[in-house]
Amino acid sequence: xxxxxxxxxxxxxxxxxxxxxxYMRPGVQLSDDDSLMKKGVVDSMGVLEVMQFLTDxxxxxxxxxxxxxxxxxxxxxxxxxxxxxxxxxxx
Amino acid sequence: xxxxxxxxRSEPRGVELPVLGxxxxxxxHRGPDGYGFLTGPHVGFAHVRLSIVDLSGGAQPLASExxxxxxxxNGEIFNYRELAAELKARGHTFHTVSDTEVLVHGWExxxxxxxxxxxxxxAFALHDRSTQDVILVRDRFGVRPLxxxxxxxxxxxxxxxxxxxxxxxxxxxxDPEGLDEVFTFWGTRPPRTQFKGVQQLPxxxxxxxxxxxxxxxxxxxxAYPEARDESTSAIRELDALMRTGVDLRLRAxxxxxxxxxxxxxxxxxxxxxxxxxxxxxxxxxxAFDDPRFDESEWQNTLAHELGSEHAVSLISAGHIASDFxxxxxxxxxxxxxxxxxxxxxxxxxxxxxxxxxxxxGEGADELFLGxxxxxxxxxxxxxxxxxxxxxxxxLFGRVYKYLAGAGGGEFWKNFFLDAGSSDDPLFSHLPRFNxxxxxxxxxxxxxxxxxxxxxxxxxxxxxxxxxxxxxxPLNRAAYLEMTTLLSPYLLSSQGDRMGMAHAVEGRYPFLDxxxxxxxxxxxxxxxxxxxxxxxxxxxxxxxxxPPSIRQRGKQPYRxxxxxxxxxxxxxAWVDDVLDADRVAAYGYFEPKAVAGLVRRARRGQATGxxxxxxxxxxxxxxxxxxxxLEGSLPEPLPADGADVLMxxxxxxxxx
Numbered sequence: 001x002x003x004x005x006x007x008x009x010x011x012x013x014x015x016x017x018x019x020x021x022x023y024m025r026p027g028v029q030l031s032d033d034d035s036l037m038k039k040g041v042v043d044s045m046g047v048l049e050v051m052q053f054l055t056d057x058x059x060x061x062x063x064x065x066x067x068x069x070x071x072x073x074x075x076x077x078x079x080x081x082x083x084x085x086x087x088x089x090x091x
Numbered sequence: 092x093x094x095x096x097x098x099x100r101s102e103p104r105g106v107e108l109p110v111l112g113x114x115x116x117x118x119x120h121r122g123p124d125g126y127g128f129l130t131g132p133h134v135g136f137a138h139v140r141l142s143i144v145d146l147s148g149g150a151q152p153l154a155s156e157x158x159x160x161x162x163x164x165n166g167e168i169f170n171y172r173e174l175a176a177e178l179k180a181r182g183h184t185f186h187t188v189s190d191t192e193v194l195v196h197g198w199e200x201x202x203x204x205x206x207x208x209x210x211x212x213x214a215f216a217l218h219d220r221s222t223q224d225v226i227l228v229r230d231r232f233g234v235r236p237l238x239x240x241x242x243x244x245x246x247x248x249x250x251x252x253x254x255x256x257x258x259x260x261x262x263x264x265x266d267p268e269g270l271d272e273v274f275t276f277w278g279t280r281p282p283r284t285q286f287k288g289v290q291q292l293p294x295x296x297x298x299x300x301x302x303x304x305x306x307x308x309x310x311x312x313x314a315y316p317e318a319r320d321e322s323t324s325a326i327r328e329l330d331a332l333m334r335t336g337v338d339l340r341l342r343a344x345x346x347x348x349x350x351x352x353x354x355x356x357x358x359x360x361x362x363x364x365x366x367x368x369x370x371x372x373x374x375x376x377x378a379f380d381d382p383r384f385d386e387s388e389w390q391n392t393l394a395h396e397l398g399s400e401h402a403v404s405l406i407s408a409g410h411i412a413s414d415f416x417x418x419x420x421x422x423x424x425x426x427x428x429x430x431x432x433x434x435x436x437x438x439x440x441x442x443x444x445x446x447x448x449x450x451x452g453e454g455a456d457e458l459f460l461g462x463x464x465x466x467x468x469x470x471x472x473x474x475x476x477x478x479x480x481x482x483x484x485x486l487f488g489r490v491y492k493y494l495a496g497a498g499g500g501e502f503w504k505n506f507f508l509d510a511g512s513s514d515d516p517l518f519s520h521l522p523r524f525n526x527x528x529x530x531x532x533x534x535x536x537x538x539x540x541x542x543x544x545x546x547x548x549x550x551x552x553x554x555x556x557x558x559x560x561x562x563x564p565l566n567r568a569a570y571l572e573m574t575t576l577l578s579p580y581l582l583s584s585q586g587d588r589m590g591m592a593h594a595v596e597g598r599y600p601f602l603d604x605x606x607x608x609x610x611x612x613x614x615x616x617x618x619x620x621x622x623x624x625x626x627x628x629x630x631x632x633x634x635x636x637p638p639s640i641r642q643r644g645k646q647p648y649r650x651x652x653x654x655x656x657x658x659x660x661x662x663a664w665v666d667d668v669l670d671a672d673r674v675a676a677y678g679y680f681e682p683k684a685v686a687g688l689v690r691r692a693r694r695g696q697a698t699g700x701x702x703x704x705x706x707x708x709x710x711x712x713x714x715x716x717x718x719x720l721e722g723s724l725p726e727p728l729p730a731d732g733a734d735v736l737m738x739x740x741x742x743x744x745x746x
């Protein structure tokens with residue numbers, strides 16, 4: 001049973017992204033819906049790091065066909081995706 | 092191959108031997124076989140010699156028969172025998188059989204019209220005593236370096252910047268705009284350098300110093316007069332160009348070796364050299380203990396096929412870290428990749444095995460569109476023509492195999508497709524320039540302030556030649572590759588500087604200007620056909636290199652990056668240059684950002700392109716500052732050890 005709300009996941013994710021990917025650009029404004037890739041926040045290797053973070057923190061591992069812009073493109077879409085996966089596994 | 096330096100003063104106050112001696116000492120590694128000086132009231136030249144042609148008679152500086160012209164010369168004029176015959180027929184008397192002497196007689200005979208006749212790789216200074224002019228000249232593609240600076244009415248020039256500073260009359264300071272170009276293009280665009288008030292003579296240019304004023308003029312320009320169809324005799328023409336290009340570059344009075352990467356280009360140069368050389372060929376390769384970078388299998392195949400005596404420099408991550416400070420001292424610039432380090436070690440091995448001259452395959456990828464970048468341009472243009480297609484972007488996975496899988500593919504497809512409009516003249520290079528520019532995220536406030544709104548890419552757009560827009564997109568890409576990467580980075584930081592650190596001269600058959608002009612006039616489809624690179628070269632090479640090498644896809648040359656500098660066995664200099672106070676004092680990068688980068692690097696997390704290049708950039712910039720902006724003057728080479736000691740009165744007598 002998960003105790004994570006979508007907002008908590010979002011906050012945790014934001015902290016992770018800011019610490020690991022935006023440490024050299026503290027002035028950059030990143031909204032919850034900005035594309036992480038198009039905004040140059042994460043790159044190819046960064047996607048792998050984000051996936052590792054999801055596994056370590058939420059015990060959620062995206063399948064290959066789930067690694068898409070729709071699921072992991074922004075902070076909000078990633079939070080939604082993780083929340084959905086947690087709900088699925090809890091059901 | 093050698094090193095040159097000199098001073099021209101507008102007032103006749105003399106150029107002192109200790110000053111020239113210090114300049115020569117700073118570049119002695121380029122010429123360990125001898126040295127010489129010319130001193131005079133206005134002009135002083137220095138020369139350090141690596142003996143390759145006319146071992147007994149080629150000492151420099153060298154004067155013409157009547158003492159009118161004196162030269163200090165770095166490089167090779169490969170067609171010197173033909174030029175000497177022509178000059179002798181016109182009445183010139185030669186006292187040596189060196190290529191150097193061709194330059195003084197050639198200048199007397201033809202003046203600046205001589206340059207077009209030279210087939211070679213060269214940087215030289217002429218002192219025409221009839222006019223008191225000093226003329227600086229650099230080869231067409233920038234194989235050999237030539238830097239200059241003006242201070243207080245004096246001109247200073249040298250093969251390497253460190254010799255300018257060694258004069259004690261040129262102070263070292265960073266040029267933020269030059270550094271910004273390194274962090275955009277990988278190297279500065281000539282005439283700019285990373286040092287304030289120090290210029291490099293652009294490839295294909297010459298400069299005349301007359302009455303205290305320096306005028307720089309072009310004598311050669313790249314052009315792409317692309318034909319619609321391939322000539323029916325194209326393969327025959329290519330065969331003649333390739334073979335004569337190699338034959339000319341085997342002219343030497345010492346054995347010539349070959350660098351063997353395992354790819355098509357160096358396989359061609361080594362195969363042709365092996366067939367044509369009077370000496371049995373010695374080959375040299377870089378191998379890596381990390382199989383992701385290693386090409387040993389292919390190198391061994393060809394070495395076996397050629398029956399060459401083969402030697403290998405095996406590179407580990409530890410070597411990258413241990414040799415990096417020496418590499419920066421020789422490259423004289425911050426770097427964004429560690430790839431020069433293996434070339435530095437390879438030159439060391441080559442020299443230890445007694446070889447001073449090597450042929451390499453450099454230039455083939457620029458001439459025959461071999462790099463992945465050119466395929467990437469084709470795919471991006473193909474996608475741009477039908478933006479709604481979902482199938483077309485899949486082709487990126489065929490260009491860059493590593494993009495497939497692992498969730499990264501989508502990022503990179505977007506990265507390439509969003510990189511810029513096909514109307515932008517820099518279209519081909521925007522992905523690379525933009526990716527490299529991410530290093531600027533780490534700039535500190537002082538760097539940001541001094542750069543202001545400066546736009547390195549905008550300046551490049553403004554400087555493109557008038558015909559650029561008329562060329563095909565792939566030829567535009569080739570031009571940008573030749574001018575922004577080949578000369579300022581590949582031929583310099585990976586080429587001349589790493590070789591000459593150990594007095595090893597690289598020769599580049601693919602950079603014979605006749606071959607360049609021939610390929611520039613080919614239809615693009617003869618070079619890149621669909622996604623098949625170097626098409627005509629592969630077709631021609633079927634009788635030259637084994638099928639396994641010819642059919643092999645291209646593997647980009649890469650070396651271990653950021654992780655080399657951290658973890659167990661990390662050398663002490665890494666912590667020293669990354670010290671937060673030192674980062675703040677030098678002022679190029681934001682200490683907090685560097686601390687974040689180092690934290691992630693130490694945890695093994697800074698493994699993506701952006702952080703990798705940032706680590707190399709930060710480390711190399713810190714080392715560069717420490718070595719050049721905090722350096723001291725070297726001890727001068729003593730005048731009594733010189734092979735040539737010429738002054739104004741003895742130019743004739745000493746000739």
